[in-house]
Every structure is written in structure tokens, then in C-alpha cells.
Amino acid sequence: MASTSASAGALLHHVRTGRARSRAELVALTGASRNTVSARVDELIAAGLLQEGGRGGSTGGRPPTLLQFNSGAGCVLAVDLGVTSADVAVTDLSAQILATVGHPIDIADGPDVVLAEVDRLAQKALAEAGLTPADVCAVGVGVPGPVEFSTGRPSHPPIMPGWHDHPIPSAFGRYGCPVFVDNDVNVMALGEMGVGGSAQDVLVVKVGTGIGCGVIVDGEVYRGAQGSAGDIGHIHVPTPDGRTVLCRCGNENCLEALAGGGALLRDALEAGLPVSSTRQVIELAAQGDGPALELVRRAGRMIGTVLAALVNFFNPHRIVMTGGVAQAGAPLLAGIREAVYGRSMPLAARALEITVSDAPDLSGRVGAALMAIQGYLDEDSVHQALAR
């Protein structure tokens, strides 16, 4: 059901995402009265979240006073936890990075060791930005495994031994602010959508060691019944040559076991290529090595087989590829496009964009920041802040 909420949080959202720049535009957008909008805008200005700046173009009468979101009204901590690295950024309330520090970790060292390291990185990043823990309004954390979003606890994460059910938010108690935790693919998907967001339906497909997918419906993360939506790494894929590959999940011929980073390295070694890591296979392909290019393209075709089915079912506006293997770029995209355009229905494929992420290294941190900012600035939070 359509809604025309004119709560303070909704008005702030419209200014923050660029949908409205003046009281008059807020009135037009929400259908609320001029008096209601003005009163709530005044509250938001008093709270430091909005500020007035300059005058817009006039269509006859007095030019309107422009409203701006005050992205300097606070900062958030954005944490991107990987299997072998932790990156922590301090951003303003528009997800602009003010400082960022990272360090190698081993996620298998467990939550106590890893979160102590994250805490150290956070303090360092805050100091670099010239800020203190009291300035932090919210924390966003992306982790490489399934998370119960409402509690911020990992749920049987296969590559995070020792983390099951650990209350990640409690590690950030010193900040006395809300903490939001989600799996890395959902977080990266938010990062790919950016600050302005958009009402589009988008798939953000991460191809690293594993393969996962962030599902965006109408600009927001779609989670499904148990929060496991987007778990495409274990979809069954037929192999052209009929070969059978066992997956770590116990099933055969899962997409991840055929086209993930580990599969690419395994197939490269079997083919006798002089490599010892997935990254080296990608680098060989980038240098134009024929066998490496064919391996990457074949992985793309297998990923494309699954995406072709999802394009028919989900009819997305666009698909963004990210993760280490996606950095192979052109040959991977060629394989994906070959399968998708060969097997999707024309109507769904016609306007579909398939691209590689512009900033795969950053989208985890930007997405974690956006998750924290959205949580902090949602209607209820703003309502509480104004009521103080």
C-alpha cells in the first residue's frame, strides 16, 4: 500500500537522498501541509541534522531556502571483516570515508581475538580522523557468513569457526550506540547502491572463494523467510562434459565448486598452469594467457547459467559482479553474458546491465557505513533523538 509519511525521519530521508531540497519540495513529495513540514524541518535544524544554505531558483515568488543534510552531525564506524583481513573506516553521515585502517587477521582465531583487533583498528581510525568514541553514532559490521540480522549473531557460519551465535554488537559496547551486523554480500550490495539508493531491483554477485548474492528489491536488501536469500553458491549446475565435482557442502556440482575461486585454482593446477593462488590465475588471464583466459571464461559461463535462470525469475534492472574473481573483468563478463543472453527471455534481458563493480575493495566499508547510517537515521531513531 502506498504511503506518504511525513515523519521527521521520512523528511530527513528525502533531503539526505537528494529527493527534495526545500520545504516546498517536501510538501509536494509527501502531501503534508506546509505548516507540518515547516515545524518538523525546524526540529531537524535544531537537532543539527539539517541546515539551511543559499537560495534555489525561483519560479516567480520568493526563491526557496535550500535545505542540506548536515553529514557532519556525527560519524559511524564501518567494519569490513573478511576471512584474512579486517578493514575499519570512520565515515561521516553521508558515508564519506574520513579515515580507514586495515590489518591481516585470521577469522578462525575466533571472535575474541578478531574483535579485539577490530577495536584497536577502530581507535586508530578515530584518532586519525581527529574524533573520539563519543562522536560515533552507530556501527555497521559486515562478516563472511550468515547472520541473524535482528540480533547481530552469526548463524552456523561455515568459514567462521567459533563465531556461531556470538553477540558481535557487545564488542562495541564502549560506543553506547546501535550496532548493525549483516553478511558481507548484503553489505556490499548496499555499498553498490550508494548513498542515494534507487528504487531498482538489483543482484550483486560476489565471486570470491565462495559465491553469494545480495538481493535488492526496490532499493532495499531482501532477506527471505530465514534470512538466507541470495545463497546461490550451492545451486546445482550441469557440467557440459558430464564431470562430477564434490562440494564442501556434501552435494555435487554446486556453482561454487565449479566456478568459485578455489575451483579456478584447482582447474588451473590440473591444466598445468604455473600458479599457486586464484589471484595468480586472474593475473595470468589479464596478461592474455590463453588457457587462463579460457578457464575464467568457462567459470563465467557456469555463473551465467545460474544467472540466466535468476534473470527470468527475478527480472532485475542490473547485475553487479564483485569479489576477487570478478576482478578478472572482461573474460568473466564475456562468459556470463554468453550464458545469460543465450538463455534468458528477451523481455527480461533486453535492458539488463551486467557490470563489474567500480570499487570492489570499498563497497564493503561503504555498505557497512550506509547500513549504520540508515539504522541510525530511520524514523524511530530520529523520533527518539528529537524527543530528547
Add this chain to the structure above:
Amino acid sequence: MASTSASAGALLHHVRTGRARSRAELVALTGASRNTVSARVDELIAAGLLQEGGRGGSTGGRPPTLLQFNSGAGCVLAVDLGVTSADVAVTDLSAQILATVGHPIDIADGPDVVLAEVDRLAQKALAEAGLTPADVCAVGVGVPGPVEFSTGRPSHPPIMPGWHDHPIPSAFGRYGCPVFVDNDVNVMALGEMGVGGSAQDVLVVKVGTGIGCGVIVDGEVYRGAQGSAGDIGHIHVPTPDGRTVLCRCGNENCLEALAGGGALLRDALEAGLPVSSTRQVIELAAQGDGPALELVRRAGRMIGTVLAALVNFFNPHRIVMTGGVAQAGAPLLAGIREAVYGRSMPLAARALEITVSDAPDLSGRVGAALMAIQGYLDEDSVHQALAR
């Protein structure tokens, strides 16, 4: 972003769907002030859409006056157009059928012939219900092909020759009310959700001559970028025996070409079964005929192969099977479950319900009625009605 709209349309929606039964419950649900809620409820009572009836239980003070949606405040026309049949129902504003009439048609006779027949059926149904065209508040129409929802025009429908771009709403000009048109699978999905709806994520899979899927996200129809979401009939399926079947779309081994009603009849004839229609294959299976049972179960396995991938990706609360072939019931479900539970991730499959529709014949008409009622009673429409 969460919203707590307390518009008249939103209040009506809460009472209509059983979420609130009194002014106090509306206040609690929306967070709006008691004065605001009372004023809007009074407007809705004056407009005849709400009525007061009886008193609820008290928790101490004066027992609250109960509010009821007045489903008799108007009626809608619900049209279920199939390839060979047209069914028209008149329902009240709770989608209760007051009268319904049907007649065989041939959709290939084109819009002029078919819509004239629909008009004749509509007048007959209205007369049976003791109503006149002036009582009709809205019209809902389901058609067996893709529709541009915003204009109600079919878009290159493969099995509706002559219907491309035809403005279906114009055929209902005599009623002077809004007309909503969508493809039959989306409409049936609404019908399966029922009047109360629910915030669940659901797949409604129709297996008839073709195979399609209505996608429900958080209780509402999900359409995708070009409105073609749910078009699962042309997803590629590997055949266990490596056989190749050409689909009418020009591709090979589409789900529909392997497991749709036409495929079932073709395979039954190849196997030498004494049948001349898909329905007879279903009937043979119902009588316990071994070869017919195996054909139905095999179709179920192929449908299940596709659904297993969609369960991993979409993580639905439930899947409802409908359409002619779904009436095979148990053997079809057995094949579907075998494939889905064998290939879906445990987390997504654990609480998943897979069932056959309770009322496949009715869900098209009930869904068309619900689409019309929702459109008529959405916030904007109620706002306009109250403003008159």
C-alpha cells in the same frame, strides 16, 4: 524505511485485513493521536466504508466500540480469462462471491469478440446478484499472458494472438470506475494470499499448458524491472537421459517443454498410454496407473529442479502449486519435494511448506477481485472519495 502512515486509506486497510478492530487498536498500531484517528474513522463511517458494531472486551475502562469494514459498500467485477474459458464473478468488497457465470471462449478470437462475451457475462452476473452497473466500484481482470500493469495492455502475449497492446480497460468504460489488469499467475497469487494477506514471501507456481510463477514479496506482487518476474517456464533444465526437446520459444529443454501440460500429454502418447488430453493423463495417475504416475512424478522432479534453485535464491516461506497439472496432487508433489529437499540448502528448506492450492478454480476470480478491491481502496482512492 519503516512508515506509520495514519491516512484514512491506511486505517481502513488495518480494519479490513483484521489488524485492528477499534479506534484504540488503530492508535496503538499507527502511533497517531487519538484525535486524528477518531476524526478519520468518522469520515470513513460517513462514507459508508466502516461501521460500528458491538463492544469488545474491556481491560478495565469502558469497553471499546468495535469497528467493522462494510464490505457491502459496493461491489467489484472479477474477470478470469483463460485460453478456452471466461469466468466473471461479482463480489463484495471482501472478495466474497455474490454471483458468478462462465462460458467457453477461444482467446484467439481476439479482444473484440472475447471482451464482448465478457461484457455479456458481467451483465448476467450483476443481474443474478441483483446489482446494476452503477454499483460496480472497480474491475479486476486476469489474462493468460504478460501485461503492462500501468496501462492494462497485453505485451506480446504468445498465446493471445491479436491482443498485443489492446487497451483492455476501455472495454469496461460503461462502469466509469478503475480497471486493473494483470497476468493470470500474478492474479492467482493474490487469490492464494487471501483477503487478510500476510507479510510472507511466497511463490505460487502454475503448471498448466505453460508454467509460470507469481512472486509475492512481503505480501505484495513483485514484478521486476520490465514486469516479467516469475517467468520460470523457459528456465533451462538438464534432462537425466540427455534428451533434447525443442520449446515453442525456440530454445531447447525449457522447463515448460519438459514438464508442462503439453509435455505430459506428448510423453504419455509416446509411452503408448490410452489418452487424448493432459487431463486424462492426470486422471489415469489418480486411478493409480503406474506409467502415468511415473510421468507425473518425473514432471514434478523437473519442476523441483528449478524450484530448488529458487528456494536457495529467494528463501520463500511457502510454495503453492496450482493449475491443471497441479491437480495431480500427491505424485507431482512427491517429485517436486524429492528434488527440492535433495538440492536446497537446509536452512532455506527447513521450514518451507510446499502445498497444492485448496481452490485452484477459484483463485483466479478471488485474486482478480482482490486486485480490484486493493486498487479501489488504496490510500489515494479513499482520499479522493472522502474529498468528494
